[in-house]
Amino acid sequence: MKRIGWQTILIIALLLFPVMIGSDYYRHIFIISLMWVIIGSSWNLLAGYTGQVSFGHAIFFGTGAYTAGLCVTKLGISAWWGMLLGGPVALLVGLVIGWICFRLRGPYFALATIAIGEIFRLVAIDWRSLTEGMEGILLIQSFRSKLPYYYLALVLAAACMFAVYLVLNSKWGYYFVAIREDQDVAETIGISSFRYKSLSLMISSYFTGMAGAFYMNYMAFIDPHVVFSLHDISIMAILVAIIGGVGTLWGPAVGAFIMVWLQEIFRSAFFGLLPQWVSEAHVLVFGLLVIFVIRYLANGIVGDWSKIVGPWFGKKQLSYSSSGNGQ
Amino acid sequence: MDVFIQTFVAGILIGGIYALIGIGMTLIMGVMKIINLAHGQLMMVAMYITYVLFEHLHLDPYFALLVAMPSLFVLGALLQKYLLNPLLKVDSILPENQVLMTVGIAMVLTEIIRFIFHSDYKSVRTGYSTANFYVGAISFNIALIIAFGIAVLLTIGLFFFLLKTDIGKSVRATAQNKEAALLMGINAEWITILTYGLGSALAAAAGTLLLPIYYLFPDIGGPFTLKAFVITMLGGMGSTVGAILGGIVLGVAESLGATYISMILKDAVAMVIFLLVLIFLPGGLKTLTKI
8 A cells, every 4th residue: 555655646746847847957857867767667678577688779769769760851751650650660670689689598698689789870870871870860849848748758658667567467477587587497387488588578679669769859869879879878778777676667767767867967067066077977977886786786776675774774674576576 | 802812911910919809708708607898998998008108108019018918917807806706696686797797897997097088089109000011912011910920929828828737727627617616626716816817918918919000099998899799709608719710700801891891881790790600600610610
């Protein structure tokens, strides 16, 4: 009962937030945070629950973004069609990539996704007749106000998390976790690991593609280095999930807000309070944070919450939340 | 035809240096079963050490090897001891924790270097950087030839170490079967530290050798990490002979790609080869040679 309580409060707070706070700056940070909630949650479904660590989520993000962009430059229709098409196109790309990569396991799978991500980025740079290359695609934003974007991002993030929640509480979720824990045993009891890994990747790539299409509509400018970036998208997605907590439903959401805020706080040198050189340190802080979290909080902030608050509130550690369902 | 031979020669020479990077990575992968995604960044740190020695002490890059390799050995050993080994005891959901840790290490190394040296391009220009000699119509870059020679010597030295010395044999034993090695009285934890140090030192050597013909900026590590794992996969995980072959194949493929396809897609060529190998020849080139 308590859990439903804080969720309701959270949703009301998020719904009211842009009305209460007029500043476009804070609205912007919240929109970006919500976008990362989508990407982090999708990554988490594939990696945290199904055990397939992907270093290539920029593929789906970039595909979604370029689908939306190409709707305007090639098809001459509104970029909002990209919101409908971006997901399915990314899903198709995901299917093909899964078909290639799911015969590989563990670290091999991770390496293959890095390689494919790099191929996508380089091809997007080189294929000028389709993607405009490094010039990128520039659109005109549909709305001047941030409000429509904010609520759209909120709806998408909520839909994504709700979908992940539904999947995890269905048979599929248990199959996913079984594959993560031991693929061979899962095969032995009759779970087709290829089919369920593909399903997991399909859901994951669909939402990441949606996030990409949203990014195109919101930022109104993309180029291959931004949307197919290994560091800024693929690795950021991993960091978001790891900091928050891999294999927990709320982990990526918490991680997304922490990461985006940290980035912004350091980028603006603590909102101008500290000398300018601090702004160069934001990636360094990310790196140190990752090392710290992996070393001391292996299951992230949400996963190891009891470990963090335990010493202060003296509660007994009731359950060790490494079991994969719900949380 | 001359263009083709020229391209081929350039590819083989650069491939010798790539092989050094690949051997370091493959050693680490063989012993610890992890991908070291900080490999290129370690190399980048070594390049900056060489650069500083050259700028401030006017030390020739090839003598800087004597400083860069030991320092990177120590750095690698410390990273392994204090950051990577403790993770073996941590209970976590993803088995790839150590790999993700190397991503964190890579970020920190890059950013510290960026903090100190800023993002601008640096280069070390020696008298022989651009000197060439000709055999027929084919030109050979002298710096590249020296680098290739040193790379070959280091590789031979490494092979001697792995095949003939006790410690080298312990490294190979740990790579083959960690539990069995432990039973034979090998201190496996110490071996992992040694191996990571050794791998970093080899990456340092490659970086230092590349410096006279290359340029330097903090983000140079990333592309070389990618190259390193392409080589490792191409050669077969944990196979040193395979890494040499892989390095040379990659060097040749890249330079052919740059000449005949496009400069930008040069890197994509490597990735495509990598995917094809992963799919059709998952054991790498070592399965073909049966060594």
